[in-house]
Every structure is written in structure tokens, then in C-alpha cells.
Amino acid sequence: MTTGSAAQSGSRSWLLAVGLFAIAAIAVPLLNLGLAEDSPLHLPDYLVLLLGKFACYAIVALAVGLIWGYAGVLSLGHGVFFALGGYAIGMYLMRSIGTEGVYKSELPDFMVFLDWKELPWYWYGFQHFGFALFMALAVPGLVAFVFGFLAFRSRIRGVYFAIITQAMTYAAMLMFFRNNTGFGGNNGLTDFKRLLGFTLRDPETRIGLYLASVTALLGCFLLCRYVVGSRLGRVLRAVRDAESRVMFSGYDVRSYKLFAWTLSAVLCGLAGALYVPQVGIINPSEMQPANSIEMAIWVAVGGRGTLAGPIVGALIVNGAKSWFTVALPDAWLYVLGLLFIGVTLFLPRGIMGSLLSKHEGTRT
């Protein structure tokens, strides 16, 4: 397995990343806000929203890629962390609606509908943006830490780990579907009005959220790059390739895996927190097992064991999804299904992995 080091071989890769970020961060606002609506180069609002969503998906892919590509742990439950981050911000957005809801109550509409008189204790504090953002990172991190602690302690790995993460997301979905859980049940949280005083519908707010997402993506990429390049990253790769040998060499494998796993969940929570204000809704269907499996295919398409790969994979798969679900809606599931089969059969190292190995081949 040399792909991991290959990603680091280009010591200038961070320059490339920053360059791409600069283009994305400057061009999109310029084309959207700077040009007149009728200009042929004008970037419509829905595309800004789409690109913002893609940036969030890319962070998720990066998080899944970190734990799967570098630590060899396949998670089929990252949708939970994404949704938890989203719910935390969603709770802030619900509180910030104030009395402008349908029922003109201080309580969120769904609570009035359920005839609740008081805010449940776990909704306290979410009127503060800072607290909500902290919880968006802390709750997924904590859930992942506890879950990972138990699982890695029992040395559950491989497919068994994948299956119990899937059971976890399934259980969480059932939990959040209940009205009594206190997160809006089936409908989830929606009808948001404003974030930090900015109206969510405004194009400027959209651009702001887009910029935040892209910046977060760059930050996550650089962070992962740092982690992967550190000594810790090398141990993780060793765990991936020969867990028992690393353990017998005296490393505490569990802690290394647990760190990467928790970090991955926190990044996912961040992505969810950025995602929800843009799409304007969060509901339990985000926790469907299918969503989490789709996250894994982004990474598989882009290439495991690289950091750029998951980002590329997320963009390609979601780009294709956006196009197909509009142009050929019936064909999309076939494309996705064939992607799953084709990538595993013919492109086990993904797009980036294949490109890099070709590159290496010509160089040596």
C-alpha cells in the first residue's frame, strides 16, 4: 500500500488546494452577485446552493476517507454524525425563529402542535449560535467516542464494524422518527428564517454560507493533511495494513483508531452544521442506512488512501446525481448501482489512486 504516501509525495499539494479554493471562493460570488441576471456568465442561485451542498458532501467524504482510507475502518453510519451536526444547528435556527412561527409561540411550531408547554431541557442554550455550533461538533464527537471506545476495545473490525455502524444509524433514525424524542419527528426541523440575523433567503446569505462551506472544506483538508502526514498518520496506515503487527510492536492501536474515528465524526458534524442552513431542513431520513453507504461510495470512487480522492469522488458522484435525477430520474439508481459494482470490480483504488499509480509508474 503506497497510495497513502503518494498523496503526500507532492509537497506542493497544499498550494494546489489553496489555489483551487481561491478560485472557488472568488469566482462564484463574482459570477453570482457581480454579474447581471441576464448575463450569459451569470451563475444562478440554485447553482450556488448546489456548490455549497457539494462542499459539505466533500467534507463528509474527507471524513469517511480519513477513517476508511487511512485507518482501514469502514463506517456505514457516518450519516448519524452528519445529521447530529445538522440537528444541533437546526435547533439554533428553530430557536431563532422566535415568535414568527405559524403558532406565534416562543416554542418551535412542532412542540406547540404536540401541545408541549415547556422547552425540553436538551433544547436549553441552543438560542446561542456559539453553543449550537459547539454542540454540532461535540455531540457527534462524543457519540463517536463512546461507540468507538466500546467497539475498538472489543476489537470489532472489518465488516462487523461496518454492520454495527449500520445498526447504529438505523436505531438513531428510528429514535428521531419518534415525535416524543423532541426533534420534530418525521418532519424534522424546518421553516428556518434567519441565521445570526441574516435572512436565509437572501442571495448574500447564500454566498456567505457557500464561502463558509468552501473555507471549512479547505480547513478540513489541511487538517487531515497534517494528521495524515504526522507520525500518528503513519501509525494509522500501519494499523490499516497490519493491525496485529502494529499491536505487537507495542502501539496502543485502540487509541489511534479512536482518535481518527472521533475526528472523522467531528468533521462530519461540521459538514452537517453547514449543510442544514443551506437546504433549510433536517429530518431523520438523513440517517437512513442508504445515505451512509452512499458516503462510502464517494470515497471508493475518488480513491481510498488519498485525501483529494474522496473530495473528487464526492463532487463526481453528486454532480452525476444532480444531473441524472433531473434529466433521467429512472436511470440514476442504475448508474449508482453500476458505480458501486464497477468501482469495486475494476477500479479498486478509485480515480485518484489509479491516476497516482500511473503517475508513479511513469516516474520510476
Add this chain to the structure above:
Amino acid sequence: MKGAGGVSRWVFSACMAVLVCGAAAAVRGADAELETLGVKSRKQLIRAVVAAGHRDDPAALPVLEALRERRLRVDETGRLYAIPPEGGAALSLTRGAGEPAGERSLRKPRLNNLVRRSLQPVIALLELHSDDREVRYAAAQQLGKYPREDLLEPIGRAQQRETDPATREALDLILAQLQLKSDDASVRLAAVERIADSGDLSLQPLLEELVALGDDGSFAEPDARVRSAAKAALGSFALEQWLVDAAKHLFYGLSLGSVLLLAALGLAITFGLMGVINMAHGEMLMLGAYATYSVQLLFQSYAPESLDYYLVAAVPLAFGVTALVGMLLERSVIRFLYGRPLETLLATWGISLILIQTVRLSFGAQNVTVANPTWLSGGFEILDGVVFPTSRIVIIFFAAAVVAFVWLIIQRTRLGLEVRAVTQNRSMAASLGISTDRVDTLTFGLGSGIAGLGGVALSQLGNVGPELGQAYIVDSFMVVVLGGVGKLAGTIVGALGLGVVNKFLEPVSGAVLGKIGVLVFLILFIQRRPEGIFAQRGRAAEQNGQS
């Protein structure tokens, strides 16, 4: 019967006499009583209905029934007419019965729920005069649902003259219920004892009222003897209730367990024996259910007379179709991924998406209806009010038969021998001349075919839609993992255990929380005993979860 209670009838009808003109006095009296049922005011109508109950005169029955079924008509003189149930002109119910209404303008009495509520018990009471034992029994049951205190006397008379023991007992119980309100403590005590003897759980709330404390801190029931009798009765009721509930939960748990078993058994073969993580396993269930649906359609168009037996044809067909699909998948995709479980997981997920979409495009995204054949509908009443549906009972036996079938194949056939050989030592089996490729394909086909059989069972229990299988995939994996990978007996114990635990948890915590509880328990259980649960044998041990 008409002659009975003549004096009181005369007194009563005297008030109504102004409404009546002509005809003989005796007839007029009886008619006048009936014609009180033609009053406009709903309050008076209710009073008239109750009065008819007190008179306990079966002659009022046709009027009351017509009133209930909105067939009653009243002319301006207050005479009553009824449109016959089969329709046609309104016929007179009084004086010269059967005479058509003619050109008279008829009024239709207006009903509301209050009137209807007062009608039901009175009609039931009058039906107790019927010559038909069945009608009387049904009437007694009806009367027991909302017993009315003001009917105590006529019910008592009906109980005295009743000849059918079952009806007599039912009426006696109604009397006991009413006598709980009696002023005489000894009557109440006897009533409590009769209710206790009946063991009728639906009467429990009445006893609870007796022992309850009122708002002022005093007991609702002043007499201590009655209270202690009620308490004792409640104790025996609680035990009986517990037994009934336990039987119910056990049955529904076994039923759920057998469904889980059918869903997981195929997985126990493909995952347990071959180590293949088949995420498309749920879709094999779905294909089996759709195969059943297709057979039903074929029978509907070509052999409607033997439609009842379509299931018999569906069983082998569903097995064949899904086994074929499974073998095709093994040949084309899965065999390239042996030893790479994570990749197998993703690829088979892709397969499941394609299968779902294909079914959705060919059968439509909506659920299709698979009807129970007549011999599967209905149920057996095991205890009072506890009905076990036939379909669920049959499916429990079906699951047992499928287990026996799998056991026979694995333990008693050449193929089973080869499967076990390849599972235990692949290369040794190969060097002894077993075509491991062929065995792989057939094993996978068998596992998929079993899932198809599970699909036949599922089609009889619930909706059949393209996403049918998705609901079972997590559960099936849990069953296999809980029971121990590669152990058939473990799968059986795991499935039935999960089913029963789930059903016993449900009433305590609600269906969703129960399910979550079971999942959390499983996750923790796996953490506690990973080695014992994942008893790694055969090829699963070689791969050891690494990708």
C-alpha cells in the same frame, strides 16, 4: 305477552291519547305507545325509546329497528310507517298494519348520536324475546357492551325466562354489573363475586372503580367486605391478564421470530457459511414476494377456479427465481470479490439498488396486493378474545419446514457435504476433486432461494413493494451475528429469541423504543462477546474481517 302489564300501559297511553283518533280503544292504547316514537323532539324521542325498553314489548322492535336504520316515517297525524329494508313504498306499522302510506306527506325522524346510543340497548333487550337462540345470544353480548341501569328489571326478567345457558350466563353478568350500583351492600357483594367468577377481563375497570379513592379521600365503595372482595377479584384478574398477555406476546414473538428466521436463514448460508456479505439479500426476499405476486396474477387470468392454491405453486417458483438470480450474481460479480468483504458489501449494495429499480420500473413503485387465500385468512380463538391469525400460524410451520429443508440439504445430500467440505478447508476440498467454483455458485443459489421462500411468507403478512427487503437487512444481519456465524441452530435461536424479546419489550416501551432497545442490546452484546458470537470458522476465519 301483549296482554301483560296492561294497566300501566293504559296509564301511560292516557297522556298520549290526544294524538290518536279513531280505532278501537285497546288497539289505540298499544298504538299510542308505539306512536310516542314518532315525536319530533329528540329529547322526548329518547324518553320514548327508554319507555319502550321498560315496557319490554317486542311489538316495538320493528319500529325501533326502522328508526335505527332510518327507514321510519311519520305522517302528520303521528301514524308510523316504515320503508321495508329491501326498499319500496312505506308501509304502516300501526293500525291495519301493512297499509301503504299513499299520498300522505311523511316526515323522517331526525337522529343524533344520543338517540342512537339509547336505541342500541333497547333493541338488544327486545331481541331477547326472539325465538332464535343465536339472536338472543348476540343481543346479550350487545347489551353487555353498554349496560343501562334503567333496564335492570327487564333484563332480570329476560334472564329468568332464558333457556340457553350461554345467554343466561351473559345476562347474569350484565345484571351483576348493574347490581354493583345497588344500594344494598349484600347485593353488591354478590355482584362482585359473580364478576370475579366470570373471569371477564373487560369488567376489570368496574372493580377498579370500587377500590379507588374518591376526591375527598373516602372509598367509592363504602362497604369494606365489598372492597376486599373486589381486591381479591382484581388480583385473580391481574394474573389472568398476565397469562393472556404472555400467551399473546409469545405467539406474536414466535411469529415475528419465524419471519426473521426466514429472512435470516438464507443469510446464514451466504454469510455464515461462505462469508459473503450480501447486502442484496433483502432484495431476494423482495423478489420472492414479487414472484408470489406474479403467480397470483397468472392464476387470476388462467386458472381463477384454483386461485386458492396459487401459493402452492408460488413456493417452488419463488425458490427457483431467486436461486437463479443469486447464481447469476455469484457468477457475474461476487466471485471476483471473495476475500474482500468490504468490497463485496459495496458491490452487493449496488446490486440491490439495481434490483429495486428494476422491480420498480416493471411493477410500479406502489405496493401491490397479494391476497391471502381463503384457507389462510381467519384465525383461531385460543382464549376469550385472543385470536391468532391462521396466516401467522401457518408461517410458523412453514419456517420450521424450511429449516428442516435446509438441514436436510446441508447434512444429508452430496451438495451439503461438498458445501461443508469447502467451508472447512477450501484448498483441501479442491485437491480432493470438488469443484469449488460450482459449489460456491450452488451454495449462493441455495441461500438466495431460501430468501425467496421467506419472500413468499412475507407477501402473506404485509405490503409487497420494491423496498420490502430494505426493512429486513439490518435485522437479518443482526440475527445471524447474534446466533453465531456459521451455525444454523444459532440462527434459529437468534431469530426466535429476538422476535420474542421484541414482542415482550413492545408493550413496556412502545414499538419503536423496543426496537431501538433491541438494537442497542445487540450492539452491546456484540461488544461483550465478540469472539463467542463471531465464532470464526471456515472461510470467514481466513478472511478475518480485513479488506
